Amino acid sequence: MARATDTPDTTTDAAVLRLRRVSHTYTGRRRRTTVLKDIDYALERGTLYAILGPSGSGKTTLLSLASGLDTPTSGTVSFDGRDLKELGLGRYRNKHAATVFQQYNLLTYMTALQNVTCAMEITGTRPTSGSRRARALHLLEQFGIDRAMATRNVLRLSGGQQQRVAIVRAIACDVDILFADEPTGSLDEDTAQGIIDTFRALAHDEGTCVVVVTHSQALAARSDRTLVLRKGRLTEQPKTR
Numbered sequence: 001m002a003r004a005t006d007t008p009d010t011t012t013d014a015a016v017l018r019l020r021r022v023s024h025t026y027t028g029r030r031r032r033t034t035v036l037k038d039i040d041y042a043l044e045r046g047t048l049y050a051i052l053g054p055s056g057s058g059k060t061t062l063l064s065l066a067s068g069l070d071t072p073t074s075g076t077v078s079f080d081g082r083d084l085k086e087l088g089l090g091r092y093r094n095k096h097a098a099t100v101f102q103q104y105n106l107l108t109y110m111t112a113l114q115n116v117t118c119a120m121e122i123t124g125t126r127p128t129s130g131s132r133r134a135r136a137l138h139l140l141e142q143f144g145i146d147r148a149m150a151t152r153n154v155l156r157l158s159g160g161q162q163q164r165v166a167i168v169r170a171i172a173c174d175v176d177i178l179f180a181d182e183p184t185g186s187l188d189e190d191t192a193q194g195i196i197d198t199f200r201a202l203a204h205d206e207g208t209c210v211v212v213v214t215h216s217q218a219l220a221a222r223s224d225r226t227l228v229l230r231k232g233r234l235t236e237q238p239k240t241r
């Protein structure tokens, strides 16, 4: 079973991503800030994780290391038993992981539809039936982005609509792990619940490992496992239900 403790971790077959003794320090001109300290954790397939923690506790930093955007100052991150550095960060990001960024990071010279189909092409995602375009339009529609909005430049959509496009872009891709940094921040309660339902279905029906950074207790309550980052350490919060 995956654990978040200071003791050595144990390998499990279900582990898709493993962090071993991961520490991370930002070095500025005047001082060094150690944000993560000796984190050992194994993330499993088919599981929805919520990561909670006070502002500035290092949640986004942890996500950037786990999603292959950055490498830890010390320790290793491995996907299916292979160190990301050996696998190649670009290859890992393109083929195995999708990320919903806090600032959306949509390609601003494209339409919503192009953002989604472009990500599907990069990850080599082929729908079981129909074209990528048809699949993308269908998913966008499910998240309230109709054809007129889907074919409009993304900068001409509202913040909440852009956030939904960013979510669709990630869920449209056939990947092993989906990371999402505050994915429901700009959304109303009903839409946020719909996103959580989608994440749960991805984990439970498709076997994806879904990792969501959030300040939302409602989202955390519906996750399978809740992790808390505080003072550089990651601990698992027992489920009360």
Ligand SMILES: Nc1ncnc2c1ncn2[C@@H]1O[C@H](COP(=O)(O)OP(=O)(O)OP(=O)(O)O)[C@@H](O)[C@H]1O
Residues within 6 Å of the ligand: 026, 027, 028, 033, 035, 053, 054, 055, 056, 057, 058, 059, 060, 061, 062
């Ligand atoms: N590139 C950087 N250089 C220096 N310090 C950084 C850098 N990125 C983040 N930090 C610092 O690292 C700490 C953790 O930041 P991080 O963004 O990971 O926290 P967070 O838990 O995601 O915060 P929030 O909930 O507010 O989004 C903060 O003190 C932040 O100022």
